[in-house]
Amino acid sequence: MKPMRRKRQQLGEGACREILERGRECVLALAGSDATDGHPYAVPVNYVFSSAREGDGSLGHVLIHCAPAGAKLDALAADERVSVCVIDRADVAPENLTTLFRSVIAFGRARLVESGDERRAALVALAGKCAPDLSTEAVDAEVARFFARTAVIDVALERVSGKQCIELVEDAPGEPTEGGLS
Numbered sequence: 001m002k003p004m005r006r007k008r009q010q011l012g013e014g015a016c017r018e019i020l021e022r023g024r025e026c027v028l029a030l031a032g033s034d035a036t037d038g039h040p041y042a043v044p045v046n047y048v049f050s051s052a053r054e055g056d057g058s059l060g061h062v063l064i065h066c067a068p069a070g071a072k073l074d075a076l077a078a079d080e081r082v083s084v085c086v087i088d089r090a091d092v093a094p095e096n097l098t099t100l101f102r103s104v105i106a107f108g109r110a111r112l113v114e115s116g117d118e119r120r121a122a123l124v125a126l127a128g129k130c131a132p133d134l135s136t137e138a139v140d141a142e143v144a145r146f147f148a149r150t151a152v153i154d155v156a157l158e159r160v161s162g163k164q165c166i167e168l169v170e171d172a173p174g175e176p177t178e179g180g181l182s
Helices: 013-022 071-078 116-130 134-149
Strands: 025-030 041-046 048-050 063-065 081-093 097-114 152-163
Touching: 013 041, 013 048, 013 071, 013 097, 025 063, 025 071, 025 152, 041 063, 041 071, 041 116, 048 071, 048 116, 063 116, 071 116, 081 152, 116 152
Parallel strands: none
Antiparallel strands: 025 041, 025 081, 048 063, 063 152, 081 097, 097 152
Protein backbone atom coordinates (compact mmCIF):
# COMPACT_ATOMS: atom_id res chain seq x y z
CA MET A 1 0.00 0.00 0.00
CA LYS A 2 1.08 3.52 -0.65
CA PRO A 3 2.40 5.50 2.31
CA MET A 4 0.36 8.44 3.54
CA ARG A 5 1.09 11.55 1.49
CA ARG A 6 0.54 14.10 4.24
CA LYS A 7 2.80 12.64 6.90
CA ARG A 8 2.37 15.63 9.21
CA GLN A 9 -1.30 14.70 9.62
CA GLN A 10 -0.61 11.05 10.34
CA LEU A 11 -1.57 9.86 13.81
CA GLY A 12 0.84 7.87 15.94
CA GLU A 13 0.35 4.33 17.15
CA GLY A 14 -0.96 5.41 20.55
CA ALA A 15 -3.55 7.77 19.06
CA CYS A 16 -4.74 5.08 16.63
CA ARG A 17 -5.11 2.56 19.45
CA GLU A 18 -7.05 5.08 21.58
CA ILE A 19 -9.46 5.76 18.72
CA LEU A 20 -9.98 2.03 18.12
CA GLU A 21 -10.61 1.48 21.83
CA ARG A 22 -12.89 4.50 22.23
CA GLY A 23 -14.98 4.12 19.07
CA ARG A 24 -18.37 2.39 19.14
CA GLU A 25 -19.17 2.15 15.46
CA CYS A 26 -17.06 1.44 12.44
CA VAL A 27 -17.70 0.88 8.78
CA LEU A 28 -16.79 -2.64 7.72
CA ALA A 29 -15.84 -2.78 4.05
CA LEU A 30 -15.90 -6.09 2.21
CA ALA A 31 -15.14 -7.20 -1.33
CA GLY A 32 -18.02 -7.84 -3.67
CA SER A 33 -19.77 -11.19 -3.72
CA ASP A 34 -22.78 -12.83 -5.33
CA ALA A 35 -24.88 -11.43 -2.46
CA THR A 36 -24.00 -7.88 -3.58
CA ASP A 37 -23.99 -8.53 -7.34
CA GLY A 38 -20.22 -8.16 -7.28
CA HIS A 39 -20.27 -4.67 -5.78
CA PRO A 40 -18.09 -3.84 -2.76
CA TYR A 41 -20.12 -3.81 0.45
CA ALA A 42 -19.57 -1.30 3.25
CA VAL A 43 -21.80 -1.46 6.29
CA PRO A 44 -21.81 0.42 9.61
CA VAL A 45 -21.54 -1.91 12.61
CA ASN A 46 -20.96 -1.84 16.35
CA TYR A 47 -17.64 -3.30 17.43
CA VAL A 48 -15.23 -3.75 20.29
CA PHE A 49 -11.44 -3.58 19.98
CA SER A 50 -9.35 -6.32 21.54
CA SER A 51 -5.58 -6.27 21.89
CA ALA A 52 -3.43 -8.68 19.94
CA ARG A 53 -3.19 -12.14 21.43
CA GLU A 54 0.24 -13.45 22.24
CA GLY A 55 1.82 -14.93 19.15
CA ASP A 56 -1.04 -14.17 16.75
CA GLY A 57 0.97 -11.62 14.75
CA SER A 58 -1.89 -9.12 14.56
CA LEU A 59 -2.06 -5.50 15.65
CA GLY A 60 -5.28 -6.21 17.52
CA HIS A 61 -8.75 -7.44 16.74
CA VAL A 62 -12.04 -5.79 15.84
CA LEU A 63 -14.94 -7.96 17.01
CA ILE A 64 -18.33 -7.50 15.35
CA HIS A 65 -21.66 -9.24 15.95
CA CYS A 66 -24.10 -10.05 13.17
CA ALA A 67 -26.80 -12.44 12.08
CA PRO A 68 -25.64 -16.00 11.35
CA ALA A 69 -26.47 -15.53 7.64
CA GLY A 70 -26.47 -12.61 5.23
CA ALA A 71 -24.46 -10.44 2.88
CA LYS A 72 -21.57 -9.86 5.32
CA LEU A 73 -20.94 -13.55 5.78
CA ASP A 74 -21.41 -14.30 2.07
CA ALA A 75 -18.82 -11.63 1.25
CA LEU A 76 -16.41 -13.01 3.88
CA ALA A 77 -16.77 -16.50 2.47
CA ALA A 78 -15.69 -15.12 -0.92
CA ASP A 79 -12.78 -12.98 0.38
CA GLU A 80 -11.48 -12.67 3.93
CA ARG A 81 -9.70 -9.36 3.27
CA VAL A 82 -11.56 -6.41 4.77
CA SER A 83 -11.03 -2.90 6.01
CA VAL A 84 -12.63 -1.01 8.86
CA CYS A 85 -12.91 2.73 9.34
CA VAL A 86 -13.52 4.43 12.68
CA ILE A 87 -14.39 8.13 12.64
CA ASP A 88 -13.36 9.75 15.90
CA ARG A 89 -14.25 13.30 14.97
CA ALA A 90 -16.03 14.95 12.02
CA ASP A 91 -17.03 18.50 12.91
CA VAL A 92 -17.97 20.69 9.98
CA ALA A 93 -16.32 24.12 10.16
CA PRO A 94 -18.44 26.04 7.62
CA GLU A 95 -16.58 29.30 8.17
CA ASN A 96 -13.44 27.59 6.81
CA LEU A 97 -15.19 25.33 4.29
CA THR A 98 -13.61 22.30 5.91
CA THR A 99 -14.18 19.46 8.31
CA LEU A 100 -12.22 18.99 11.50
CA PHE A 101 -11.66 15.24 11.31
CA ARG A 102 -9.75 12.45 13.00
CA SER A 103 -10.12 8.84 11.88
CA VAL A 104 -8.46 5.46 11.67
CA ILE A 105 -8.54 2.95 8.85
CA ALA A 106 -7.38 -0.61 9.34
CA PHE A 107 -6.87 -3.52 7.00
CA GLY A 108 -6.98 -7.14 7.99
CA ARG A 109 -8.44 -10.57 7.53
CA ALA A 110 -11.79 -11.56 8.93
CA ARG A 111 -13.00 -14.91 10.12
CA LEU A 112 -16.21 -16.21 11.56
CA VAL A 113 -15.66 -17.16 15.21
CA GLU A 114 -16.52 -20.85 15.58
CA SER A 115 -15.66 -21.53 19.23
CA GLY A 116 -18.63 -21.07 21.56
CA ASP A 117 -16.43 -19.79 24.40
CA GLU A 118 -14.68 -17.27 22.15
CA ARG A 119 -17.99 -16.11 20.69
CA ARG A 120 -19.53 -15.75 24.16
CA ALA A 121 -16.52 -13.73 25.38
CA ALA A 122 -16.78 -11.42 22.36
CA LEU A 123 -20.51 -10.87 22.93
CA VAL A 124 -19.93 -10.09 26.61
CA ALA A 125 -17.19 -7.60 25.63
CA LEU A 126 -19.51 -5.98 23.07
CA ALA A 127 -22.31 -5.71 25.63
CA GLY A 128 -19.90 -4.24 28.15
CA LYS A 129 -18.88 -1.57 25.70
CA CYS A 130 -22.37 -0.72 24.40
CA ALA A 131 -24.18 -0.99 27.74
CA PRO A 132 -21.59 -0.48 30.49
CA ASP A 133 -24.23 0.06 33.20
CA LEU A 134 -25.89 -3.34 32.78
CA SER A 135 -25.20 -5.86 35.51
CA THR A 136 -23.22 -8.98 34.79
CA GLU A 137 -26.38 -11.00 35.30
CA ALA A 138 -28.33 -8.91 32.77
CA VAL A 139 -25.52 -9.19 30.19
CA ASP A 140 -25.27 -12.95 30.70
CA ALA A 141 -29.05 -13.31 30.29
CA GLU A 142 -29.09 -11.29 27.04
CA VAL A 143 -26.08 -13.14 25.63
CA ALA A 144 -27.78 -16.46 26.45
CA ARG A 145 -31.06 -15.30 24.90
CA PHE A 146 -29.50 -14.32 21.56
CA PHE A 147 -26.51 -16.67 21.48
CA ALA A 148 -27.91 -19.15 18.96
CA ARG A 149 -28.97 -16.31 16.62
CA THR A 150 -25.76 -14.28 16.76
CA ALA A 151 -22.51 -14.74 14.89
CA VAL A 152 -19.22 -12.98 15.63
CA ILE A 153 -16.70 -11.78 13.09
CA ASP A 154 -13.09 -11.37 14.23
CA VAL A 155 -10.99 -9.01 12.10
CA ALA A 156 -7.28 -9.57 12.80
CA LEU A 157 -5.69 -6.22 12.00
CA GLU A 158 -2.60 -6.28 9.77
CA ARG A 159 -2.17 -2.58 9.04
CA VAL A 160 -3.56 0.44 10.87
CA SER A 161 -3.14 4.13 10.17
CA GLY A 162 -4.80 7.28 11.35
CA LYS A 163 -5.09 10.79 10.04
CA GLN A 164 -6.37 14.14 11.23
CA CYS A 165 -6.99 17.44 9.54
CA ILE A 166 -4.14 19.93 9.46
CA GLU A 167 -6.07 22.24 11.79
CA LEU A 168 -5.78 19.66 14.59
CA VAL A 169 -2.05 19.04 14.15
CA GLU A 170 -0.13 20.37 17.12
CA ASP A 171 3.18 21.88 16.18
CA ALA A 172 5.67 20.20 18.46
CA PRO A 173 9.20 21.11 17.32
CA GLY A 174 11.62 18.25 17.55
CA GLU A 175 8.97 15.57 17.92
CA PRO A 176 8.82 13.21 14.94
CA THR A 177 5.42 12.13 13.69
CA GLU A 178 4.88 8.44 14.34
CA GLY A 179 3.47 6.09 11.72
CA GLY A 180 0.36 4.03 12.28
CA LEU A 181 0.31 0.58 13.87
CA SER A 182 1.85 -0.96 10.77
